[in-house]
Amino acid sequence: MITSIFKEHKGFGKQIFLLAKNELIKTYKGAVIGPGWAVVKPAFTVFVYWFAFSVGIKTMKTMHVNLGSHDPFSIDFFTFMFIGIIPWFFIQDSIIQGAKTLRTNRQFITKVKFPVSTILTYTALSRLYVHLMLMVLMYTYVFFAIGPSWYNLQFFFYCPLMFIFFLALSWSTAPMSAFSKDFESLIVSIMSGIFWLSGIMYDSYSFQEPLKFIMLLNPINFFANGYRNCFLYHRPFFLYKTELAVFLAEFIVVFALGIFNYNRLRKKLPDVL
């Protein structure tokens, strides 16, 4: 039972990549700039936040990040926000689209025999392509604005971890959303709130205890700060041990719950969709 998700993926790898590619085509076909839209929307969002905070509310021009040393780490707001918001775009899409995926791909569940959990994988993979495209843009900026560093390579730690974490989360949320549209709406409606509760626009390290610890419970902070570890702070991922430990504990819980919920609801999906 525990291994049903892995069993469904076995031997299906090539198809998953093909289906992911087609998921992208489905999203962007018929538009003049096609996949360019995957960049336009986040770029405009970044511009709006920068404009609102740095030009509108004039106070946010420089960020002072408390990394535990004597002097705070100072950086201009745009760079700080830009590096943190790139993983957020992936996270946001993963949570919202991940929850909706089974409903939108119901033809594979109610009409034919299909390894259902791979639906979650190939749609997640198509979002990863978009994320990597944005990463190319971001890294170009980082390369010239901050300069390259060996710490940049930690991206290959954070990014796969982020992919798996939110995939495992969708093992729970997707079947539950397929069951109840209320659950799906619930997720969609709390998303913009979650954005402001995460340290994307501000620095979650700068709070006083116990708030600083409470912020660690939000896995989104782990990734926003993680990307900043790679590209901005140039810190190893294991430096802040409490943060890593809290995240890993959450990871195990989400993973186990995902397998539990998927197995619990998988066989009922064809009846409710």
Add this chain to the structure above:
Amino acid sequence: MSEAIITFKNVSKTYILYKNDRARFQALFFKPRNPKTNKALNDVSFEIYRGESVGIVGDNGAGKSTLLKMITGVAFPDEGEIIVNGKVAALLELTAGFSMEMTGRENIYLKGYILGLEDAYIKQIEERIIDFAELGDYIDQPVRTYSSGMKMRLGFAINVNIEPDVLVVDEALSVGDASFKRKCKDKIKEIISAGTTVLYVSHNAESVREICPRSIYLRKGTVIFDGTTDETLKVYQDYKEAQKNKKKK
């Protein structure tokens, strides 16, 4: 008799009818308390042997579709066990289950992988499928550009050319124009005479009699009779007569 290819052991399936969306939401977290249910299948047991052709007869809502969905692996039982030994081809909803952005050719591979076939084998049957579906150059176009007739032809062609061990056919199958329909009927007959196990669902007594020596009669999710088609149809028709007479009274 040879080995059983399909085995149903005390299979039951209950659909829970949620009163409203709130009840459905609650059911995510708590077991619903005495909900309204619809028992689609009730303690169904039978065995079908390799090479047999078996008809499934019964009125609407008797559980025929649920039974077939379980054999094809789409739906799952609540209780009991189902064992299917072999590849199942379903001629039920032919236009369903395609990936719309993929080309017809890619969809052949997708379907093949779902059935657990190897690359080399799919390559081998690919041309046969394309020929049968009469799609010509369209095979390398996305399926979303296909007409519904073309989709059905492709769906049919894939299912009959994978050399299935079990073929599930719904008599109400529509496959487009008359000439293709004839081709399909011939193909089905060819498969049957090749010794493939066939499950045939129909309201039409004559066509069941023509194809299947054995039949199973379902009423309200229960197997009422399982035997030779002549006997089964007699039981079925007697019941229908009785119903009619009851109404008259």
